[in-house]
Amino acid sequence: xxxxxxxxxxxxxxxxxxxxxxxxxxxxxxxxxxxxxxxxxxxxxxxxxxxxxxxxxxxxxxxxxxxxxxxxxxxxxxxxxxxxxxxxxxxxxxxxxxxxxxxxxxxxxxxxxxxxxxxxxxxxxxxxxxxxxxxxxxxxxxxxxxxxxxxxxxxxxxxxxxxxxxxxxxxxxxxxxxxxxxxxxxxxxxxxxxxxxxxxxxxxxxxxxxxxxxxxxxxxxxxxxxxxxxxxxxxxxxxxxxxxxxxxxxxxxxxxxxxxxxxxxxxxxxxxxxxxxxxxxxxxxxxxxxxxxxxxxxxxxxxxxxxxxxxxxxxxxxxxxxxxxxxxxxxxxxxxxxxxxxxxxxxxxxxxxxxxxxxxxxxxxxxxxxxxxxxxxxxxxxxxxxxxxxxxx
Amino acid sequence: xxxxxxxxxxxxxxxxxxxxxxxxxxxxxxxxxxxxxxxxxxxxxxxxxxxxxxxxxxxxxxxxxxxxxxxxxxxxxxxxxxxxxxxxxxxxxxxxxxxxxxxxxxxxxxxxxxxxxxxxxxxxxxxxxxxxxxxxxxxxxxxxxxxxxxxxxxxxxxxxxxxxxxxxxxxxxxxxxxxxxxxxxxxxxxxxxxxxxxxxxxxxxxxxxxxxxxxxxxxxxxxxxxxxxxxxxxxxxxxxxxxxxxxxxxxxxxxxxxxxxxxxxxxxxxxxxxxxxxxxxxxxxxxxxxxxxxxxxxxxxxxxxxxxxxxxxxxxxxxxxxxxxxxxxxxxxxxxxxxxxxx
Numbered sequence: 142x143x144x145x146x147x148x149x150x151x152x153x154x155x156x157x158x159x160x161x162x163x164x165x166x167x168x169x170x171x172x173x174x175x176x177x178x179x180x181x182x183x184x185x186x187x188x189x190x191x192x193x194x195x196x197x198x199x200x201x202x203x204x205x206x207x208x209x210x211x212x213x214x215x216x217x218x219x220x221x222x223x224x225x226x227x228x229x230x231x232x233x234x235x236x237x238x239x240x241x242x243x244x245x246x247x248x249x250x251x252x253x254x255x256x257x258x259x260x261x262x263x264x265x266x267x268x269x270x271x272x273x274x275x276x277x278x279x280x281x282x283x284x285x286x287x288x289x290x291x292x293x294x295x296x297x298x299x300x301x302x303x304x305x306x307x308x309x310x311x312x313x314x315x316x317x318x319x320x321x322x323x324x325x326x327x328x329x330x331x332x333x334x335x336x337x338x339x340x341x342x343x344x345x346x347x348x349x350x351x352x353x354x355x356x357x358x359x360x361x362x363x364x365x366x367x368x369x370x371x372x373x374x375x376x377x378x379x380x381x382x383x384x385x386x387x388x389x390x391x392x393x394x395x396x397x398x399x400x401x402x403x404x405x406x407x408x409x410x411x412x413x414x415x416x417x418x419x420x421x422x423x424x425x426x427x428x429x430x431x432x433x434x435x436x437x438x439x440x441x442x443x444x445x446x447x448x449x450x451x452x453x454x455x456x457x458x459x460x461x462x463x464x465x466x467x468x469x470x471x472x473x474x475x476x477x478x479x480x481x482x483x484x485x486x487x488x489x490x491x492x493x494x495x496x497x498x499x500x501x502x503x504x505x506x507x508x509x510x511x512x513x514x515x516x517x518x519x520x521x522x523x524x525x526x527x528x529x530x531x532x533x534x
Numbered sequence: 535x536x537x538x539x540x541x542x543x544x545x546x547x548x549x550x551x552x553x554x555x556x557x558x559x560x561x562x563x564x565x566x567x568x569x570x571x572x573x574x575x576x577x578x579x580x581x582x583x584x585x586x587x588x589x590x591x592x593x594x595x596x597x598x599x600x601x602x603x604x605x606x607x608x609x610x611x612x613x614x615x616x617x618x619x620x621x622x623x624x625x626x627x628x629x630x631x632x633x634x635x636x637x638x639x640x641x642x643x644x645x646x647x648x649x650x651x652x653x654x655x656x657x658x659x660x661x662x663x664x665x666x667x668x669x670x671x672x673x674x675x676x677x678x679x680x681x682x683x684x685x686x687x688x689x690x691x692x693x694x695x696x697x698x699x700x701x702x703x704x705x706x707x708x709x710x711x712x713x714x715x716x717x718x719x720x721x722x723x724x725x726x727x728x729x730x731x732x733x734x735x736x737x738x739x740x741x742x743x744x745x746x747x748x749x750x751x752x753x754x755x756x757x758x759x760x761x762x763x764x765x766x767x768x769x770x771x772x773x774x775x776x777x778x779x780x781x782x783x784x785x786x787x788x789x790x791x792x793x794x795x796x797x798x799x800x801x802x803x804x805x806x807x808x809x810x811x812x813x814x815x816x817x818x819x820x821x822x823x824x825x826x827x828x829x830x831x832x833x834x835x836x837x838x839x840x841x842x843x844x845x846x847x848x849x850x851x852x853x854x855x856x857x858x859x860x861x862x863x864x865x866x867x868x869x870x871x872x873x874x875x876x877x
Contacts, residue, residue, distance in 0.1 A: 170677065178766060194681070285843060287843075288580070293581070362845055514847065515681070516764050
């Protein structure tokens, strides 16, 4: 009845499974998880080689959401037009993607942006870290089977989205940060709204911890599951919460400061293996929870120091960088997002290459999943927190 | 009830048919209500409103509209499915959960079938559900469905042991399998309920029963067979339309069946909690029985929208290494107590 990849005509040798490198054993079967599976966080397809409930190997298949981002960039008539496309990579944290790109372009054009712009950008980037982590945490609860925290996270996320919407008119894809400035200045009530949000949000993190993070069943499901030791994480090139969850203190906001991040005091949370081994799913999850607290700290500091000024004064009339290349990396909610931009001296980019953190973090998935159970694959995948828009670009 | 109907109609076939469909008068409206209720409970727990429009007042007719929709759906049977088994499975599942209602005493004057081993009958007949689930999972010819079916078979078979053992503890105290008789023993004020007898042994037995019965009916935190985030839909992935509705209906019927057993055995059944006050009439009996049952259903829903889900090996751990040893300890304790009291 079962049709597997090994079903062949009698007398022929069983076919080798591509990606596994050998035929299936008698007790194994291949099961296709995705691209329409509810827990693959988009259109990721995982080919699971399973022995009962035990996962022998995982073969990820990507590309269902490929939109030729890099090729599109080469055909833009100017550099400004890339920004809406950058939004569409990691669409749950679009501000962070824009941020990396405009920082890279300003470095290339040697533009000094006004102080006010820097501060607003940092606030927006940290807001996008909060909304991205809220989605990551909420959907992670969903993956583990807890439905309610997801809606609580969505509720808190609404408050951030309202502030962003009032600032730039969009809730998901903003096109807000322009090369040399911003598309709109913030509203006069911005500072008050942001401070109100910060006082509102801190108790909500505690509520989330009570409901989900320290729930016995949740800990049982995530601690000691999908352990990624620090050295393995570095070898895979992992970054962001996946790397920090493994106990490696690496955050570009501290290690390679860009914009004005060196002016704020904040901690870098790392996984400590409080409930299991260092680098398990619970550590990665908890790093995100603590990062939301730290982002709230940064936002509070930034909004208190917000200087006056014109946010569009440094926007260049025409953008025509000299022939050359630049590589700038920034810390997005998912990890190190790198932009490699090559200019040939014309108004349109010659080549833009992106180093997407999700894609590289995802490459560590098979190593974490081997020997786990099917339910663990869902937990591990959720703890990596991928966005397929960025994996496939 | 049966004798009354026999006198009235004087036709055995008709009477037995009537008796057989009588629980449907409760089961179907209950399922319709419980689905709506669960939506509302989950919504209010999650800062939402839930259905608000269908039918006017708080979307009360949402599930009726859903059933109307499901009835109209095209009956899809996957090409590769085992057609006969696929079509039969929902009915087997429903039969298993519905048959349990035959021995549930809704009131002092009404129990579908007055058999003196009612409890024994319910424990055995509700195992039929697992056959239906296995059939559904196997016949769908879908690997995810098969996983769901195998999980549910393993789960129900293992959790049947603590369920049966905790019920056995009650039987040791009361010395009968007859549910109606057990109910009569609990007449009087609240402290006559069995949950407070042999304190605290039967209280623990009650807790074990409630936990294990959650697994029996596949509710969170034991909803692995239909774990949406893992197995898509579990054994009912390939089902649509009326067959899906039937699987869903039997799930809710099952929920009430296990709650009804808990009510009968531990919480006084159809007895009023105030002794003679508000008791005596069959309508009052029915009221107490159903409201106690609904209270337990509420607990099941409450847990569902609060807790995450266990993994399959942890589920087995809880079943075999926690619940079973503890229920054995309770049985031993009750045995010693009964002997020492010289009853």
